[in-house]
């Protein structure tokens with residue numbers, strides 16, 4: 001079993017696979033002002049098990065293509081869509097986000113919560129732009145610095161983990177440099193990390209360890225997830241997720 005398989009197995013039962021919340025997805029939709037538009041063609045890229053897909057499907061009128069590398073996450077998403085009565089609005093596609101099979105200018109809206117980092121923010125918004133209609137919208141949440149300065153150890157950690165982490169103003173600059181017009185941005189509140197992401201994760205640690213009989217690589221995996229939570233609690237004033245909204 002690879003680390004990716006283990007990650008999928010651990011996170012497939014989670015309400016979501018990254019920080020966020022229904023309230024914040026709704027807020028982003030509201031800021032775009034698209035609730036009354038009809039026949040929207042929407043892509044939800046790096047959708048995971050579909051926490052935000054369910055909100056998009058209930059709030060917006062149109063069809064959603066939910067894309068993720070993991071067919072296991074997509075199976076879970078389909079089950080949730082059936083339970084929520086929105087299956088008729090969602091098609092799933094197991095596919096790499098940097099090799100999408102879509103025709104140019106297919107979508108009115110490209111959505112991606114906590115997933116663009118897999119390509120890197122700039123490469124993602126650049127590559128996905130061809131699939132957006134002119135005047136279409138993009139909504140991306142992305143790890144960001146919340147302050148101009150911060151402890152050196154934290155800078156070093158993130159420069160290794162994800163060198164594209166940057167300030168909010170620089171994320172917006174990247175959107176502008178790639179010929180998007182910014183519409184708005186906001187920072188995900190702390191409960192998007194704690195209540196919606198870390199607490200459900202903590203409650204699964206013991207049963208997950210038992211499932212794998214405390215195998216050393218699973219113990220190491222759980223430990224690394226715990227360290228991520230410790231780091232968040234220690235440094236949460238310096239980094240978080242920005243939600244960036246723009247139009248082509």
Ligand SMILES: C[S@@+](CC[C@H](N)C(=O)[O-])C[C@H]1O[C@@H](n2cnc3c(N)ncnc32)[C@H](O)[C@@H]1O
Nearest residue numbers: 016017018046047048068069096097113115118
């Ligand atoms: C942090 S999770 C976010 C999931 C979901 N949007 C949420 O907020 O709950 C990132 C997602 O990106 C997916 N992913 C990772 N690399 C990918 C790739 N190259 N192409 C498509 N999806 C990918 C993962 O399977 C995972 O579901």
